[in-house]
Amino acid sequence: MRWEDLKQDIKNFLFEFRRQKIGIMGVILLVILLVIAIFAPVIATEGAKDNWRNMAYWDENPADAPPAWMNYFTGKDMSPHIIMDTYDEKIEDLGGGIKRDELTFNYDYKYDVPPTDLTFKAELIYYNAAKPPSINMVLLRPDGNTIKLYSKPSKTGKSEEDHYVAEVNVLVSASDTAKKEAYNFGREFETKDNLKKILSADFVDPMSVIFSKTEPGILLEEADPLKGNYKLIVDIYYFDKRDSTRSAKSIFAGKVYGLLGTDSNRRDLFKGVVWGTRWALALGLLTAVFSVGIGIAFGITSAYLGGWKDEFMQRINEAVASLPFLPILILISAVFKPSIWNIIILMSLLFWTGTAKVARSMGLQIKEETYIEAARCLGAGNRRIILRHMIPQVMPYAFANMALSVPSALLTEAGLSFLGLGDTTVITWGQILYGAQTAGATLRGLWWWVVPPGLAIAIVGLTFVMIGTALDTVLNPKMKRM
């Protein structure tokens, strides 16, 4: 086909396609999916993909947290998960080689349910092995009160070249100081009756005390929340001029997390679903195009050649169709690692048989059309008849079939992943669902682990079905409204 023609054809096609509302919706969905897939590194960070199966990477997240927007549906606002790595730093030389590094984190608390925990993390670099730095942690409440949370020298650090690195990981919920201080703080405002109910400081949740108003019930988690700006002040005392703080951050562990919550391994499911889009599209489209392409070419050729060649090709088709997919894949995964490419190739090589059967029966019908005979009468050869006359006739079917193959390829991959036969080096929705299944997500009511990847598979399926239907209407002139 010449370029001019092609341009005209595309123009005509677009003109017709624009009138297909369903198709336009499908295209919009596809564009959205493509944008998500292409900009996955921006939306969901490269690190999430690389560390999806590295559990340590995720341990700052809460486990099994529902999505943040759940707050809109519950009466009480639950505090979201916030990781703060920006802070005000004030370094003060106290003389005598002593140096104070003051880090201030500003936390705007405006929720009803306090964070489950407050963590401070940092790497402290010091040079004098005998003098590891010392840490003091204080919380300044909006009402001006302060609560001491932690006060201890750091643990001995790991030796690195000429200095030492001490990793600090303070969990307020696990800090005895915090518990005691919180109890002492709250006791002043409690009624006698209430105090009787509390046996010891160990039974007090410091997080709830910290974020409550100074009124009776503060120790019993019954007081109203105190909303406003809190300051977490961490003072680190160093005993050498060269000592310094590295990668400090505070984590207000939320009851809810992000757009789609987290799974039991604390992984951000939103990032997983976003990265899954890439493979979903690649896997679905590649498998659909390859398998349908093979099927159409095989079926049409078989129908056109006819006679014993047709018989022979049909027996091949049946032989391939009867190959059991799963056992073969298990076998392959025993020999090779079940890479996603192997899965795509294998699906393409096995999934064309149905298409080929239908394409053949369509081909047998098309072969009898008068215009095929007319083309032969004009002198057209086999190749021209197959390529120009027969294959274009089945293209609507091919497109519709491709559209339908996309979800089935996705489901097959999900099924394989479910059996542990998926490619564990990539993130697919199937893999996420597999994780949910093994963790018993449905039984535990962790719907945000199951629904989004499932819905994503359905949306991709729907997208292609809508596009397929519209293409069918446009590419098949007989179906056009007269």
Add this chain to the structure above:
Amino acid sequence: MDPILQVKGLKKYFPIKLSFFDSIRGREVQYVKAVDGVDFDINETETLALVGESGCGKTTVGKLITRLIDPTEGVITLKGIDVATLKGDDLKAYRKEVQMVYQDPFASINPRFRIYDVLEEPLLIHGIGESISEREELIFRALEEVKITPPEDYIHRYPHMLSGGQRQRVSFARAMILEPSFIVADEPVSMLDVSIRAEILELMKELQQKRGLTYLYITHDISTSRFFAQNIAVMYLGKIVEMGDVREVIDNPLHPYTKALLSAVPEPIPERRDMIKEIPIKGEVPNAANIPSGCRFHPRCVIAKDACRHEEPELVDRGNRHYVACPYV
């Protein structure tokens, strides 16, 4: 005038596929004798109307002449070329010489092709026209010749956007663009409205005069053959039963089958309405796989004699090139 096409002893038998069990039981393969010994000549720039009911083998004769199927037996000579043995490039060259136009203008054009593509295809197949503009000119000229004007309004349309008559004219343009000398027209007007039939027939006549075309006009409609053809051959179950000058045969039919056919032709004479017509024929057309012995028309013939069951009549010249295959008329 010399005959441009000569057909001698043409036969085409289609084997009936045996079922698996029949083939292992060693049953003999049966044949449908679609064409069973046909002879005729067509002179240059003349038209022969091949008339008969459906299933009589007239379309098969057309396909044999265009070499869409190979004959079982017999000789076809067109302009001195032995058609039956053509192969490869010779066959491709022959296709430029002989073209076919089909009955159904809805089915004979690929619905996905625009009119431009329809007409460009033969040019591309035969490598006619070096450049786009050259081909375009040929296409425009072909469309103008069949009165699809102005061509630029039509080349980008799909067949379903044209009326039946227009499509049939496009079919003619497609056939004519290769400048053939012989055209097999297989019921070219039978699917069209009566008001359009005349237009297509006039067009065919005009093309014949302008290009010196020869036609084999296959039809079941005897009244259009009188208008369009010089000669007529009436076919029954794979054989010609009567042949001759079209006026002679229609006005003075001899074979009982021709008589029956002619009596059945409806004529717009309202004064004769409600009159039950006498159609001198019995029963229905037998299966072509099981052709009656002797004269194949005898089970339906109103003047059949005993001898008709055994003796197959020859096509004999009864004077004035009026051939009849019945000794009893």
Add this chain to the structure above:
Amino acid sequence: MDEILNVENLKAYFFTTRGPVKAVDDVSFTIGRKQALGLAGESACGKSTLAFAILKMLQNPGRLVGGKIEITGTDITDFSESQMRKEVRWKKISMVFQGAMNALNPVYTVGYQMAEPLMYHKGVKKEEAMEKSKDYLELVGLSPEILTRYPHELSGGMKQRVVIAMALLLSPDIVICDEPTTALDVVVQAQIMNLLKRLKKELNISTIFITHDLSILAEVVDRLAIMYAGKFVEIGDSIKVYRNPSHPYTQKLLGAIPKLHEDLDKLEYIPGTPPNLIHPPSGCRFHPRCPYAMDICKKEEPKMKEVDTDHFAACHLL
């Protein structure tokens, strides 16, 4: 003469996305008992739509948008679908659909297919229904053994006879035959026409014949209506219309029929194509193809005028 069917100002439009297709636009006619009306015109002129409109069986997006239909004095215009099914279709008016012989169900015997509507419509017992089917098969010239045959075992002519017998089964007042002989060979066509003529004589029914082939219509119809672009252009006694065609379209249609026993130098035809029924031509719808078109034809729609007793035509020339 009592009126069996009275159609007044009937309008049937197809509401497509590109606008309403005025397939039948203001058509009126009546049929008397035992009368046969011919409906002729080019394809897509609305003649089949008219038949479907009378049966109220228009396919979506078709709608009856105006007019009145009376069958044996009953106004059925506002009948519901279930009323039509129970009281009108097949009992009062039946139809031989175009290509119906190819629509016979291949998996049922002819007998079953014939008896089923009897059992369904009249609650007749199976044996009785079969007996009646047998009678009607004999009426259309088929042997009763056909009852146990399957459609593929029958020839085209036999199937067409079966379809005609089915249309007659509930003894309707009117039968509409839509292209009853197209796709049949000449001999079979003539035999079917003979059958229809015989039935017309023997039975107490009125008929509407729809075809584009005026030579077939001449053999059987008493009155002839010529339809063009959704409207009647001429209607009247068939001999008068054939012998004295008054509308240029009728004249052209009749001129296009080739003569079997006459030599013609030229056949008449109507140049151009039938108009688009979404935007039909202004004034007389035939004017773009009419050789006698005048200025007034573009502006004003001609009214039906009486040319002769029982012969009307709509043309400004008259």
